[in-house]
Amino acid sequence: MANCQLVAEICYSDDGAATPGENARIDRPTSSSRAAGGAGGSNTTLPPPLHTTRLSFSGRGQRVAIGDLRRVPALARVGAVLGMGDADWVTQHSTMRIVARFEWGAPSALQHLRATDSFFGKAWYSFVRYNDVAGGVCWGRTRIVLRSLGDDRRSCVVVQRMRRATPRPGCVLTRYGCVRLAWHFEDEHASHPALELVDATRILRAEDVQADWRDLGDRLGLRATPRNKHNSVSERRAARYFTNVFYPWTSREQQPGF
Numbered sequence: 001m002a003n004c005q006l007v008a009e010i011c012y013s014d015d016g017a018a019t020p021g022e023n024a025r026i027d028r029p030t031s032s033s034r035a036a037g038g039a040g041g042s043n044t045t046l047p048p049p050l051h052t053t054r055l056s057f058s059g060r061g062q063r064v065a066i067g068d069l070r071r072v073p074a075l076a077r078v079g080a081v082l083g084m085g086d087a088d089w090v091t092q093h094s095t096m097r098i099v100a101r102f103e104w105g106a107p108s109a110l111q112h113l114r115a116t117d118s119f120f121g122k123a124w125y126s127f128v129r130y131n132d133v134a135g136g137v138c139w140g141r142t143r144i145v146l147r148s149l150g151d152d153r154r155s156c157v158v159v160q161r162m163r164r165a166t167p168r169p170g171c172v173l174t175r176y177g178c179v180r181l182a183w184h185f186e187d188e189h190a191s192h193p194a195l196e197l198v199d200a201t202r203i204l205r206a207e208d209v210q211a212d213w214r215d216l217g218d219r220l221g222l223r224a225t226p227r228n229k230h231n232s233v234s235e236r237r238a239a240r241y242f243t244n245v246f247y248p249w250t251s252r253e254q255q256p257g258f
Contacts, residue, residue, distance in 0.1 A: 092147070097110060115157065126142045140162055142159055159198050210242050211241055
């Protein structure tokens with residue numbers, strides 16, 4: 001799409017390792033597109049969607065059996081989460097569009113969320129901020145984008161759930177509003193984070209989530225990174241993250257000269 005602004009998003013592979021430099025697209029008309037009327041463009045533009053329910057589906061999906069999804073260890077319980085058997089099927093996509101809602105009062109904007117093992121050769125699983133069924137704020141990582149559950153047309157995602165973790169005393173990131181997170185497990189025997197089915201309308205926006213680098217260094221040494229740490233149950237349970245309140249989701253629109 002022409003005349004769009006791009007913002008960076010940190011992406012994580014199945015073991016939680018960050019992949020560098022992907023782009024999460026936020027589509028907004030730029031000043032050049034708004035002023036295009038005198039150069040062969042139209043003087044009128046369609047108003048942007050105000051809510052996710054007004055967005056149509058785009059792109060092609062793929063029919064996948066639940067049994068095939070469950071072959072991925074992290075998705076072993078997806079059938080129970082969806083209430084479907086191995087022979088049942090869903091329509092899977094790699095991208096979802098939402099109208100993001102920003103808690104600091106900025107205008108809503110179109111965002112693309114992704115859940116794929118290969119986007120231009122790299123894994124991309126978007127972190128999201130969403131509401132639970134009671135209206136509370138939650139965080140998770142998208143693992144599957146769904147367009148239907150069998151014949152039931154839906155716009156939803158399966159996320160790996162995260163929980164609030166106890167902050168370190170005197171932590172400067174906590175002082176400035178970053179939320180410390182950890183993976184949420186259903187019980188002490190679970191080997192992968194718990195899954196949850198989340199309708200698109202419950203997703204508030206994409207979230208920039210970073211590794212807790214101090215914790216990672218304290219546990220595994222100064223040379224440890226999300227890429228080179230061992231992918232194990234104990235590491236998934238020990239891993240800590242932070243939301244990044246400094247990420248400029250809307251700074252350029254609030255300060256055009258920035």
